[in-house]
């Protein structure tokens with residue numbers, strides 16, 4: 533079952549509540565919220581007060597992707613703001629087990645993200661601790677970038693490993709997902725597709741979400 537997580541990075545920031553309502557009506561399965569700190573990535577986006585303000589607009593899962601240095605400082609504030617799933621980057625977390633435990637203690641689901649050049653070995657030892665792995669298919673920081681094809685092999689290797697170990701872990705992919713790349717990432721084993729431009733840039737958001745979901 534493929535799930536679509538539109539990224540509000542591509543939404544109209546002056547109308548975020550309305551944009552989330554539109555995503556819900558268009559059939560989004562979850563709302564992907566890209567948190568950037570201007571350090572781990574060269575951009576700034578949303579803090580916990582924004583997420584708390586948006587919580588009233590939908591009951592859909594808030595999938596909060598922390599592209600920040602020092603994620604440990606932001607886990608509790610984002611959980612209190614209404615995050616249902618919190619993703620931290622392996623590149624930012626020398627004590628990954630502790631961080632995942634901290635996330636779970638808040639009641640949120642816990643996930644780890646890998647930049648395109650980061651090897652799978654960075655998460656090998658925590659596969660039993662996570663609800664989801666996010667494989668980035670662009671270098672994080674901006675929407676509208678070109679998909680990096682080498683990520684397909686990485687997705688396939690990770691899906692193989694999860695299946696071999698009989699682990700029920702979602703495999704999310706983020707960056708450059710569109711009509712051309714969605715069938716490829718699904719074939720490689722991804723089951724949650726994050727999409728910004730392909731959803732918000734489409735003339736019909738509902739059709740775009742359905743197209744991505746059925747892109748096999």
Ligand SMILES: O=C(CO)[C@H](O)[C@H](O)COP(=O)(O)O
Nearest residue numbers: 539672673675676708728729
């Ligand atoms: O994490 C992100 C950028 O850091 C975005 O979620 C991602 O790039 C989605 O945008 P698009 O679908 O336009 O590539």
